């Protein structure tokens with residue numbers, strides 16, 4: 001039966017994808033090419049450095065490693081300006097209520113994110129107290145679809161993968177959950193997230209009762 005929920009951050013708990021997108025777009029323009037919203041889909045769930053490499057591929061540019069590091073740092077500084085303006089109001093609809101419902105029902109909660117800014121963001125939106133464990137981009141060596149981030153989350157919670165359900169908005173994240181032997185719920189567009197056990201448009205109608213149906 002289900003004992004724990006593990007949540008991705010960007011695109012599941014908060015809509016930071018738009019901030020990432022703006023910061024990467026500015027960077028691309030600075031290098032002399034455009035970066036579209038369509039291209040941005042490829043960056044979901046992907047680490048900062050890998051994101052930069054994908055963008056440079058799109059712009060058909062190759063840069064030395066030290067310049068890449070400088071660009072990634074600059075992008076992150078621009079991104080953090082938006083993050084610092086976030087408040088509790090930036091938590092996506094229904095998320096706080098669902099987290100509270102999980103905890104009231106005795107389910108454990110963890111965060112499993114590729115972001116190195118995860119703790120900062122959860123603090124900004126005042127959600128830190130609702131997580132029993134946080135595993136983020138500073139804790140893992142292998143990016144999704146490798147299951148490391150979710151397996152570490154389960155371990156920190158003291159539950160088995162089979163007892164976990166992962167909430168993800170990225171295909172690489174769903175694959176990471178599967179690769180770790182966990183069930184997964186897609187958050188977003190059913191045509192993109194078809195490999196999930198089921199897909200919800202958001203948390204507004206999500207309940208623990210619905211979650212427990214997955215366990216039967």
Ligand code: BG6
Nearest residue numbers: 010043044045048114115116117
């Ligand atoms: C993921 C996002 O959660 O975190 C990616 O989906 C992002 O778009 C990645 O690049 C890394 O984030 P950060 O905050 O460490 O740059």
Ligand code: MG
Nearest residue numbers: 008010011169
């Ligand atoms: Mg995501």
